[in-house]
Amino acid sequence: MSVNGYQDILQGPLRSYLELSKQIGGDVATHANLVNEAFQAQYKYIQLAASRSKPSQSEEMQLLAPTSDKISAIQQFREKNRASTFFNHLSAISESIPALGWVAISPTPAPYVKEMNDAGQFYTNRVLKDWKEKDKTHVEWCRTWVQLLSDLQAFVKQYHTTGLVWSGKGGAPAPPPPPAGGLPPPPPMLPEVDFGNLSVDDRSALFAEINQGEAITSSLRKVTSDMQTHKNPQLRQGPAPFKAATKSAPVKALPTPGAGNIPDKPPVFTRDGKKWIIEFQKGNPNLVVENTDMNNMVYMFRCRDSALTVRGKVNGVILDSCTKCAVVFDNLVSGIEFVNCQSVQMQVLGKVPTISIDKTDGCQIYLSPESLDVEVVSSKSSEMNVLVPKGDGDYTEHPIPEQYKTVINKPPTGLTTTPVESKG
Incomplete structure (x- = not known):
């Protein structure tokens, strides 16, 4: 009955979504073909679960790979087509397609599907806003996609309430879900200026002074000719305007880029839901993240002289304000990001789609x-090198350009910028 219920989803809302996507055409139609392949891969997985007992964890990961790969392809298609007219359409699907990861969630897979459906509605609302007055097909497209995931949620709730049911052992704990999409954690918000301490009277006085116009300088003291030192040399013989202090004041050190000095805070190594948090580690070469899920993010903040190993496949890794740190990982779904770091290293043992480097030296x-x-996307960074394996265990080093040359096109229709490659 579970297989028949999933067939109803494929032949009902999924087919409607595919037909509407074909009508819209372009990137939406291409994206929809990938979505169809992902649902078909999951259908085969459900058929398998209905015919056998629960496999071992390693075998189960292999069986989940086709669905996981299709989800990754859907999300990567969005990333490669950010300039598309239908970027909001692609984002709506990419943000919510991890709902297919319910097969690896227990004991509450149905709420997980709803959570992913809600994650995509930010972009479906954008599509509605942009197209509701232009083409009703896009409105129906949004409604059909949301309905598709709602039907999937109802299916999971009815047939697999506490997790995917295998015919031999029933609903047992399942392996990590396919990668959950979404942007990396947002950066810390800038401190807000407290205008509450400025009373109404203070503000009124301030605006009153500004509104004086030219009269605002009327209270300034005029410098007469007898006060001017170039006309009165004797004025230069007086005491120096600034007297040296008898005791030198301490000089405040300039802030250093990257992590600088690690604050005197206790080190943190914890898992908070889908996020691994590693903070204020100092001189620790044995940091290991394991037993991961593919929707996990690993966030390393203000660490120094430490090394991190990430085992398994996770969504992404972020190093923020770290100095002299290294990270080794197996596979990433989205990518790794370095922000405000100094002298960092990374090594990928498997697959990584993107590497982002921002405000990082070394x-x-x-x-x-x-x-x-x-x-590799870099900005405001220096001393970056990519080491490519040669096959004999050695690497070939390639520097990433830091300087660029810009010329004006002829006729002057714009600019052309090219990297200045290192000759050293």
């Missing part, structure tokens, strides 16, 4: 043979 990137198609 970054060594060791790639694996499977990651040679990686995309």
